[in-house]
Amino acid sequence: MKKLSRPNLHLALVHYPVVNKAGETIASAVTNLDIHDIARAAETYGARSFYMVTPLTDQTDLVRSIVRHWTSGNGATYNPKRRQALELIRMAEDLKQVTDDIRKEGERPRVVVTSARKSKNTVGYTGMRRKIADGRPYLLVFGTGWGLASEIIEKADFRLEPVRGNTDYNHLSVRSATAIILDRLLGCDR
């Protein structure tokens, strides 16, 4: 497919509200490699920002200190490529703060949620790829833990079709799912 010039796509990784194995709503802990892997994939595919969403101040402080290390601390000198990726990271307490922040650039983003579970009214990858090409802002939302809480899924503008591989097993890490979804929506050499 045709290369998209500067997609107006933003990412959010949600740590609350998400569900645990038992289906209960929880706040998950931040995972260091989520920060790095998703920021690097976001930079590779030209996303404009990557929001880490958590209402917990200790978790926010932790992410900020990791990001600071790689964007202005010793890490920035050691690995400037990592700095470039981690500069995409923003912090937010909830999704509303994310959409408000993006809206400051002109327009409220359309919220696209991802899930490993099948649901009704999902949009496929070709369809979503076409939408993103309209140049309007889109916010692609990923859940940690066992996935986004239903209140987030229900309020979204679009639900993206789950990634299926070549089997019935659908337990990708959020890091892997993000990489695959960005490649499907924005990859230019396929």
Added chain:
Amino acid sequence: MKKLSRPNLHLALVHYPVVNKAGETIASAVTNLDIHDIARAAETYGARSFYMVTPLTDQTDLVRSIVRHWTSGNGATYNPKRRQALELIRMAEDLKQVTDDIRKEGERPRVVVTSARKSKNTVGYTGMRRKIADGRPYLLVFGTGWGLASEIIEKADFRLEPVRGNTDYNHLSVRSATAIILDRLLGCDR
């Protein structure tokens, strides 16, 4: 594209010989999330095995104890889906041990190396997808650190085209690259 029935594809994650930032050949340390993320992606896309390649016995012992926890220890009861993925994991000291092991099932696998760096005579994703569909065994090899040492790349049967995103930035984690490559080679809903 058409769904591949039971791809005869195996994965190897190499920790020696790989290069560091300065281009020197080193043995990298095993990363816990490589084990989990790549095993889960391998199971999602129906790969037949996932070899962790390291000559270091302490690293081999570490991987074995992690795998044991999730396949027969408390982890197996807590999360049977994780068990299913980690059961794909095999240990090997070098790539020769991997190809010898796969050969026991009938035929030496063709070795396909991956790299973020451009090189001559690479095979594209459509071409490699077609090859894999011939039913013969293929071994897809990924490097940790700053990538596979040239001695591994030069001896391979095929070099897979690097993953490009939508920018000039090509610094995906090996976890993200593996997920994207499996999706490109084996994904059935695209």
